[in-house]
Amino acid sequence: MTKIISYCKIKNLFLLYILMSAVVMAVIFYSVKISFAVKSPKTFSEAIKKGKAYFFKPYGVNGKSCATCHLLNKNTKKGKITIPAIKGIARFFPKWKNNKIYTLKDQLEHCIVYGENGFRPKKNSNIINYLYFYLYYLSNGYRIKIVPSIKMH
Secondary structure: OHHHHHHHHHHHHHHHHHHHHHHHHHHHHHHOOOOOOOOOOOOHHHHHHHHHHHHHOOOOOOOOOHHHHOOOOOOEEEOOEEEOOOOOHHHHOOEEEOOEEEOHHHHHHHHHHHHOOOOOOOOOOHHHHHHHHHHHHHOOOOOOOOOOOOOOO
16 A cells, blocks of 8 residues: 555656656746847848748748738739739728728738638737838839728718
């Protein structure tokens, strides 16, 4: 009987040790911040180049990038959907869609997640910010053209 009790105590101590080790590892893992060095551009042209690079880089598992669907100066037709040209696209944002304000950043996130089968970018991620900056740069000189999704009286 004493051997069984000793065995149970040893087994429970071992399980407790494993549990405590897991807790300690979790605390260490979550307290260490893993960061990726992101070099901020020093000039306007560097920021444009970075946004353009993000535009041509695939983010999803299907290998698509923004440039896969969006041409610079010409609308494209994909089935029943017309995908607008990128040059001047920022003039259409923000939009009023489904009773809410829909921004260009919302659209960029939507394209990465659904169009490219990619990840959901974090708020204020560099990818979204540089793409946003690049698209607004390509829209310089275009008149703002907010089009409501429903008829207004």
